[in-house]
Amino acid sequence: MEFFKLVSCINKIRLGKDYDGGYIICDNLNYDIILGCGVCNDLSFEDNFIDKYNCDCIVFDGNISKIPKNKNNIKLIFMNIYSNSLDYLLNIHNNIFLKMDIEGCEWDFFDKLNISQLNKINQMVIEFHNSPKKWGLLDDYKINILKKICETHYLIHIHGNNNHKSRKIYDKNICDVFEATFLNKKYIDKPLFIKYKYDNKLDMKNVRSKNEVYDMYL
Secondary structure, eight states: OTTOOEEOOSOEEEESSSSTTOEEEEOSOOOSEEEEEOOTTOOHHHHHHHHHHOOEEEEEOTTOSSOOOOSSOOEEEOOOOOTTTTHHHHHHOSSEEEEEOOTTTHHHHHHHOOHHHHHTEEEEEEEEEOOTTTTOSOOHHHHHHHHHHHHHEEEEEEEEOTTSOEEEETTEEEESEEEEEEEEGGGOSSOOEEOOOOOTTTOOOSSTTSOOOOOOBO
């Protein structure tokens, strides 16, 4: 996994509620729309995002019966996201922010996404699920999907979900479930690759009652 490297980004901020539900992103970009995939009962990230960037928002979740409380009249489509689910929206929009937490279906979604569609995404935060109990450890299929994403985007932040274990995968020590922020390569002319370091100012436990994951390395 030599390709999976962190790139320095100085304009990072945290949006969303404390603990689970907040994500780290690069600030000072423009967007036409944010697509939120898998929201459960929490729209704090989307609310904060709309307040800051004044863009349209559509969220998707087929596992809830009503839209969670929000202040921006966010449109909810009661549908789960799988491969090709977002093709229409990815084709008609150009400056997209994608937030995705779809419990393991992200691998199939990105497998079917083409490079042209990926390039329309300015930035994205994805929670990758790699639990060995259900989906198995990173195999060639998942490695190739991460490689595909890294063709168009740089990894600028990663945080391990402390509700899961971290383990050695190839030359990395990565949490079974991890949140990754990717920035489109068009925004970084000369990437500065850096070592992983837990960010005490921005990172936060997903589960308050459990120990945080500090020991990942890329």
